[in-house]
Amino acid sequence: MSRHGGNFTAGALVGAICLTGSLSGVAQGTAPNFAPDRNIGWYAYNRLFIPPPSGAGPVLQDPSRPYVTNDEFRVTGRQPTERVADLDNPILQPWAKEVLRKRNELILSGKRAPSPTASCWPKGVTAFLLSPMTQAMYFIQGPKEVVMILTSFNDVRHIHLADKHSANVKTSWYGESIGHYEGDALVVDTIGLDDRTRIDGFGTPHTTQLHIIERFHLIEDGKVLEANVHVEDPGAFTMPWDAIQRFRQYEAAVRQVPVERLVQLASAPEGPLVEMNCADNPNSFLGERDTIPLPQAHAPDF
Amino acid sequence: MKLNTLGVAGIAVVMSAVPAFAHHSFSMFDATSSKTVEGVVKEFQWTNPHSWILMMVSNSQGQLEQWAIEMGGPIGLARQGWTPKTLKPGMQVKTVIHPMRDGTNGGQFMAITLPDGTLIGDVNAPASANAGGGP
Numbered sequence: 364m365s366r367h368g369g370n371f372t373a374g375a376l377v378g379a380i381c382l383t384g385s386l387s388g389v390a391q392g393t394a395p396n397f398a399p400d401r402n403i404g405w406y407a408y409n410r411l412f413i414p415p416p417s418g419a420g421p422v423l424q425d426p427s428r429p430y431v432t433n434d435e436f437r438v439t440g441r442q443p444t445e446r447v448a449d450l451d452n453p454i455l456q457p458w459a460k461e462v463l464r465k466r467n468e469l470i471l472s473g474k475r476a477p478s479p480t481a482s483c484w485p486k487g488v489t490a491f492l493l494s495p496m497t498q499a500m501y502f503i504q505g506p507k508e509v510v511m512i513l514t515s516f517n518d519v520r521h522i523h524l525a526d527k528h529s530a531n532v533k534t535s536w537y538g539e540s541i542g543h544y545e546g547d548a549l550v551v552d553t554i555g556l557d558d559r560t561r562i563d564g565f566g567t568p569h570t571t572q573l574h575i576i577e578r579f580h581l582i583e584d585g586k587v588l589e590a591n592v593h594v595e596d597p598g599a600f601t602m603p604w605d606a607i608q609r610f611r612q613y614e615a616a617v618r619q620v621p622v623e624r625l626v627q628l629a630s631a632p633e634g635p636l637v638e639m640n641c642a643d644n645p646n647s648f649l650g651e652r653d654t655i656p657l658p659q660a661h662a663p664d665f
Numbered sequence: 666m667k668l669n670t671l672g673v674a675g676i677a678v679v680m681s682a683v684p685a686f687a688h689h690s691f692s693m694f695d696a697t698s699s700k701t702v703e704g705v706v707k708e709f710q711w712t713n714p715h716s717w718i719l720m721m722v723s724n725s726q727g728q729l730e731q732w733a734i735e736m737g738g739p740i741g742l743a744r745q746g747w748t749p750k751t752l753k754p755g756m757q758v759k760t761v762i763h764p765m766r767d768g769t770n771g772g773q774f775m776a777i778t779l780p781d782g783t784l785i786g787d788v789n790a791p792a793s794a795n796a797g798g799g800p
Contacts, residue, residue, distance in 0.1 A: 382721075409724060431692075433690065434689055436696055438769065441696065442692070442695070442696040442697055443690055443691040443692045443696060444690075444692050445690050445692050446690075473767075475689075475693060477687055480689075481689045516714070575781060631742075637740050638713070638740075638797045639713055639714065639738065639740075640713050641714055643712045643713040643714070644710060644712030644713065644714070644715065644717075645714075648719065648731075648733030648735075648771060649693065649733055649735065649765060649769055649771045
């Protein structure tokens with residue numbers, strides 16, 4: 364089984380450079396163009412999925428314990444709080460619910476829950492969509508591949524524009540994603556995901572049976588990117604469920620907070636992508652936080 | 666000992682000092698209070714995802730203890746005028762932090778006064794009343 368250790372910055376940037384030369388072939392016809400120029404990055408609305416208008420939805424915050432994100436703290440000064448999962452969500456199989464219950468218990472006892480992201484683990488496909496408002500996601504659309512790069516730790520997803528998955532998909536941090544343009548949407552189908560990643564910041568677990576279909580499309584005259592996410596995993600969930608995430612472009616993101624107070628928000632002149640290597644210094648000097656070891660590869664993937 | 670509690674209230678939040686690459690929740694820090702910590706710089710780690718100021722501070726018994734001040738990553742700090750050499754070992758500095766809620770010797774960086782009196786950061790900056798980042 365292929366397990367990519369560490370992050371993919373170097374490979375991603377090389378790949379990005381290679382693809383840049385092919386951009387003229389992007390977005391023919393009605394296919395969406397998520398990167399009309401190299402500075403266009405997409406900033407997530409929130410760190411939690413938006414539930415669908417109806418039907419089964421993602422794990423959300425326990426409504427009795429309001430979640431104040433770091434982003435909200437940056438804007439309002441309110442005391443940040445931890446995510447506490449709503450265990451009443453019927454999508455959870457008992458074992459998955461127990462995983463969340465234990466994490467909730469840790470948080471509610473005043474302790475810090477170990478975070479795979481804090482230990483430089485790749486985020487996985489769904490959590491990739493839930494990064495902070497300060498860390499943009501970039502698209503590079505080529506004729507054979509779409510690359511998604513997240514400023515946060517420079518995580519990278521590769522979406523192969525193909526109609527069939529490989530015969531024998533090996534599990535990996537980001538699995539195997541195939542995609543195609545369907546009207547105004549990029550439709551991405553992903554399988555083969557390593558079960559060490561998490562669905563979201565609550566730590567919702569999944570198995571290697573996880574199957575995700577995403578539809579990325581532009582709304583509001585191209586100013587907002589919406590991802591409609593469909594999730595199935597008969598090993599972890601009782602039913603398929605859906606979720607939504609939306610992203611703003613830079614100008615809309617900085618309208619949420621005076622940029623002079625949020626200097627880390629990547630600006631177009633300094634874009635498109637800043638270096639952010641988690642493993643540069645994953646050490647904590649503030650207690651027991653980093654209890655999950657850094658991922659390490661014992662053999663190269665090539 | 667030179668630990669002085671400056672005061673409470675969220676208005677003491679300094680947005681420009683908030684760490685840039687928050688790969689963990691800031692819930693560990695007390696955003697409603699600030700504390701001044703005076704001591705000597707032991708080490709300044711100019712690193713991603715967080716930079717760190719390690720300081721040696723005298724406790725109430727006159728013994729030196731290490732305090733760890735978490736900062737943003739180099740990109741955000743550079744935009745604020747920091748360089749890897751802004752702090753050097755041996756410098757006597759005064760930092761203002763959001764302290765750890767569990768009492769650990771450390772906190773989240775808000776401002777610092779250098780030996781020549783230069784102040785980086787603004788502890789009196791008001792919190793923004795703008796809408797949050799969520800939908």
